[in-house]
Amino acid sequence: MDGKRVETISARVDAAVSSPDSVEDELELSAVRHRPEGLEQLEAQTRFSRKELQILYRGFKNECPSGVVNEETFKDIYSQFFPQGDASTYAHFLFNAFDTDHNGSVSFEDFVMGLSILLRGTVQEKLNWAFNLYDINKDGYITKEEMLDIMKAIYDMMGKCTYPVLKEETPRQHVEVFFQKMDKNKDGVVTIDEFIDCCQNDENIMRSMHLFENVL
Amino acid sequence: MAAGVAAWLPFARAAAIGWMPVATAPMPVPPKDKRRGHEGLIVLNVSGTKFQTWRDTLERYPDTLLGSSERDFFFHEESNEYFFDRDPDIFRHILNFYRTGKLHYPRQECISAYDEELAFFGIIPEIIGDCCYEDYKDRRRENQERIQDDEETDATNELVPPDMSFRETMWRAFENPHTSTMALVFYYVTGFFIAVSVLANVVETVPCGTAPNRAKVVSCGERYALAFFCLDTACVMIFTVEYLLRLLAAPSRYKFVKSVMSIIDVVAIMPYYIGLVMTDNEDVSGAFVTLRVFRVFRIFKFSRHSAGLRILGYTLKSCASELGFLLFSLTMAIIIFATVMFYAEKGSSASKFTSIPAAFWYTIVTMTTLGYGDMVPKTIMGKIFGSICSLSGVLVIALPVPVIVSNFSRIYHQSQRAEKRRAQKKTRLARIRAVKSGGANAYLQYKRSWLLIDPDEEASKEAGQALVCKTNPNFEMHHHHLLHCLEKTTNHEFVDEKTYEASCREVTLVKQVSCSSSISSSPHGLTSCCSRRKRKTFNVPNSNMSVGLQGSIQELSTIQIRERPLTNSRSSRSSLNAKFEETVPLNCDQPYMTAAIISMPTPPGTTPEGDESTSSTDYSQANIVRVSAL
Numbered sequence: 036m037d038g039k040r041v042e043t044i045s046a047r048v049d050a051a052v053s054s055p056d057s058v059e060d061e062l063e064l065s066a067v068r069h070r071p072e073g074l075e076q077l078e079a080q081t082r083f084s085r086k087e088l089q090i091l092y093r094g095f096k097n098e099c100p101s102g103v104v105n106e107e108t109f110k111d112i113y114s115q116f117f118p119q120g121d122a123s124t125y126a127h128f129l130f131n132a133f134d135t136d137h138n139g140s141v142s143f144e145d146f147v148m149g150l151s152i153l154l155r156g157t158v159q160e161k162l163n164w165a166f167n168l169y170d171i172n173k174d175g176y177i178t179k180e181e182m183l184d185i186m187k188a189i190y191d192m193m194g195k196c197t198y199p200v201l202k203e204e205t206p207r208q209h210v211e212v213f214f215q216k217m218d219k220n221k222d223g224v225v226t227i228d229e230f231i232d233c234c235q236n237d238e239n240i241m242r243s244m245h246l247f248e249n250v251l
Numbered sequence: 252m253a254a255g256v257a258a259w260l261p262f263a264r265a266a267a268i269g270w271m272p273v274a275t276a277p278m279p280v281p282p283k284d285k286r287r288g289h290e291g292l293i294v295l296n297v298s299g300t301k302f303q304t305w306r307d308t309l310e311r312y313p314d315t316l317l318g319s320s321e322r323d324f325f326f327h328e329e330s331n332e333y334f335f336d337r338d339p340d341i342f343r344h345i346l347n348f349y350r351t352g353k354l355h356y357p358r359q360e361c362i363s364a365y366d367e368e369l370a371f372f373g374i375i376p377e378i379i380g381d382c383c384y385e386d387y388k389d390r391r392r393e394n395q396e397r398i399q400d401d402e403e404t405d406a407t408n409e410l411v412p413p414d415m416s417f418r419e420t421m422w423r424a425f426e427n428p429h430t431s432t433m434a435l436v437f438y439y440v441t442g443f444f445i446a447v448s449v450l451a452n453v454v455e456t457v458p459c460g461t462a463p464n465r466a467k468v469v470s471c472g473e474r475y476a477l478a479f480f481c482l483d484t485a486c487v488m489i490f491t492v493e494y495l496l497r498l499l500a501a502p503s504r505y506k507f508v509k510s511v512m513s514i515i516d517v518v519a520i521m522p523y524y525i526g527l528v529m530t531d532n533e534d535v536s537g538a539f540v541t542l543r544v545f546r547v548f549r550i551f552k553f554s555r556h557s558a559g560l561r562i563l564g565y566t567l568k569s570c571a572s573e574l575g576f577l578l579f580s581l582t583m584a585i586i587i588f589a590t591v592m593f594y595a596e597k598g599s600s601a602s603k604f605t606s607i608p609a610a611f612w613y614t615i616v617t618m619t620t621l622g623y624g625d626m627v628p629k630t631i632m633g634k635i636f637g638s639i640c641s642l643s644g645v646l647v648i649a650l651p652v653p654v655i656v657s658n659f660s661r662i663y664h665q666s667q668r669a670e671k672r673r674a675q676k677k678t679r680l681a682r683i684r685a686v687k688s689g690g691a692n693a694y695l696q697y698k699r700s701w702l703l704i705d706p707d708e709e710a711s712k713e714a715g716q717a718l719v720c721k722t723n724p725n726f727e728m729h730h731h732h733l734l735h736c737l738e739k740t741t742n743h744e745f746v747d748e749k750t751y752e753a754s755c756r757e758v759t760l761v762k763q764v765s766c767s768s769s770i771s772s773s774p775h776g777l778t779s780c781c782s783r784r785k786r787k788t789f790n791v792p793n794s795n796m797s798v799g800l801q802g803s804i805q806e807l808s809t810i811q812i813r814e815r816p817l818t819n820s821r822s823s824r825s826s827l828n829a830k831f832e833e834t835v836p837l838n839c840d841q842p843y844m845t846a847a848i849i850s851m852p853t854p855p856g857t858t859p860e861g862d863e864s865t866s867s868t869d870y871s872q873a874n875i876v877r878v879s880a881l
Contacts, residue, residue, distance in 0.1 A: 186273065243278040246268075246271075
């Protein structure tokens with residue numbers, strides 16, 4: 036059975052007659068339709084049951100009838116959960132974390148794989164995912180700058196009206212705390228092993244990993 | 252937050268794992284999920300049409316009927332579905348709202364039906380999508396206007412409250428001339444005098460031949476100055492009186508003085524008084540002459556008499572912006588073309604285009620395609636620009652005119668519709684009243700048929716009951732029983748209007764016939780057995796009779812009244828029956844009835860029936876009480 040079949044209607048148009056109407060071409064180019072793999076395959080690849088996959092897909096398809104989410108839509112959807120602040124930066128990082136093949140759009144498979152790890156994965160997998168999120172350039176190391184970006188994005192979601200009032204240096208201080216905890220060999224970067232080790236030794240983090248297991 | 256993204260909440264929560272390693276404090280405990288395992292389809296049966304949707308779809312909007320626990324009230328256990336006794340066509344749109352998040356308004360549905368459905372399902376109409384919102388608002392506005400129109404006409408046509416003060420009566424007479432003859436007379440008189448006054452103003456200026464002792468021709472006004480002066484005085488007096496009366500009667504004097512009609516009235520009569528006050532001075536005579544021009548405003552007083560004129564005025568008022576635009580664009584074009592023509596014709600000798608303002612006259616005459624020809628361009632450039640001017644004039648004027656015309660047409664048709672509705676309303680209300688009174692008569696008839704049943708005779712009782720059951724469906728039966736209970740509670744009874752009026756009149760007759768009671772009762776006693784039989788025979792046709800055949804019922808009733816024995820319980824019932832059935836005031840029989848009632852208390856114990864008699868005597872007592880009270 037085929038894997039992804041990305042049907043671009045524009046391809047058909049090109050194959051047929053080169054139409055002189057450029058506006059119509061543009062419209063049809065944007066009508067990308069994506070059909071996910073079969074239910075059985077997804078069931079095998081993820082840890083969701085059939086029913087859960089159905090529910091997930093229905094919600095996904097309702098918001099994105101074309102079958103894929105692009106970054107703009109992703110940001111829009113995520114921002115609706117955090118109306119006081121600006122969730123776009125964090126959504127950007129999230130998008131990159133979900134878009135595992137880096138093709139600029141999150142298909143249903145990507146979505147479901149990500150959710151499978153987050154909701155049904157082992158602690159190891161979850162921590163792996165989190166590391167992947169923080170590692171913006173995906174080089175295997177979390178630098179202070181990357182962490183600062185992430186931290187700022189998280190604090191941005193809070194918005195202005197917080198108690199106590201958010202100060203400029205709060206994200207930076209938080210990053211310092213983080214690095215003090217995680218960076219064992221004090222080389223200025225956090226590797227995946229350091230990260231996983233440290234997290235496994237922290238009770239709070241361990242407990243919170245199991246927080247969202249009953250979400251679906 | 253758009254409810255559609257509620258489906259993405261699990262994702263957002265899952266993504267929160269990304270914050271965990273960064274957090275320094277422990278996370279709060281997640282809330283317990285109350286509803287679990289409630290996924291699945293919901294069947295919504297709307298008047299037989301089954302709709303199905305996911306439960307989650309409906310729960311996207313928890314503040315509506317379908318999304319909240321309110322829908323549990325409509326759950327039908329036997330079929331395991333939710334049943335709504337509403338319109339399935341409109342429900343389709345409401346369900347689509349849950350599915351797509353957009354509410355559409357279908358054009359072919361009635362606006363009030365749609366509003367009702369929305370209100371029932373708890374959806375505010377403001378969330379109608381942009382594609383349909385304008386249309387919805389337009390239809391809504393039309394509907395409101397129609398309702399307002401109806402209310403206004405109701406206000407004007409409502410029954411006169413009997414305790415209106417003289418001032419209010421006068422005001423009402425002024426505003427609605429058809430309410431009383433006096434008002435109508437006044438209306439026509441003022442109309443006549445307005446016409447006379449305007450005609451006099453016009454005829455005044457017609458040349459009337461030479462005056463004696465003068466060579467030149469004089470106008471009629473100067474020749475018959477006295478006559479015209481007297482006519483003018485008479486008219487102004489009438490107008491003044493009318494104005495003062497209106498001012499006196501107006502509920503809000505300040506508002507009246509500010510209104511357009513009153514200003515027209517004042518302007519119409521002021522010149523005369525100012526003329527009286529001013530002496531025939533040479534200095535001010537010029538001003539005096541100018542003042543006489545204002546007398547022509549009297550013609551506007553006709554707008555009280557003509558609805559069409561009022562509509563025209565209203566149209567012009569409502570098209571003010573279009574008229575303003577027309578004026579503005581015309582002014583712009585006039586200035587442009589006048590300037591151009593002036594400079595084009597500057598060179599030609601003896602040109603009439605002496606200045607730009609002088610050229611205005613040419614431009615206006617040309618643009619409106621009048622073309623008097625008193626000013627014509629002579630140079631070639633002037634002619635070219637002149638032709639461009641006339642062509643553009645047609646365009647500039649033709650553009651706003653259709654807007655004004657369509658506005659006028661809309662308002663005119665609206666007023667026509669209002670008139671038609673008013674005329675139709677009368678017949679509609681009359682018909683509705685007839686049906687309603689039919690319903691009331693049904694109860695009275697039911698009572699008659701019930702009371703006429705002879706409890707002694709089982710057969711007749713069964714027959715009567717069977718007949719009653721046949722003609723009165725279950726609902727009516729219980730309804731009648733309820734009314735009956737009310738009657739028993741209050742010791743009063745339901746009667747129809749005419750009987751009530753008749754009984755009002757009876758009060759006076761009661762005293763007159765009290766002496767003849769004994770005389771009247773005896774002959775009736777002789778006919779008791781025959782009437783009994785007769786009553787039974789009348790029973791059947793009565794109960795079978797439909798409410799509409801009132802004529803025949805009356806016939807029977809008259810016969811019953813005349814031949815019914817007015818003794819004992821029978822008589823009490825018969826008197827009741829006579830009362831109920833007397834839809835035609837049988838004045839000649841009034842004494843009978845009153846006599847019967849009065850003779851009631853004397854033989855209470857001679858009734859063979861047990862309960863019925865007591866109840867009937869109660870009735871009679873009640874009757875007596877009622878009559879005397881009246």
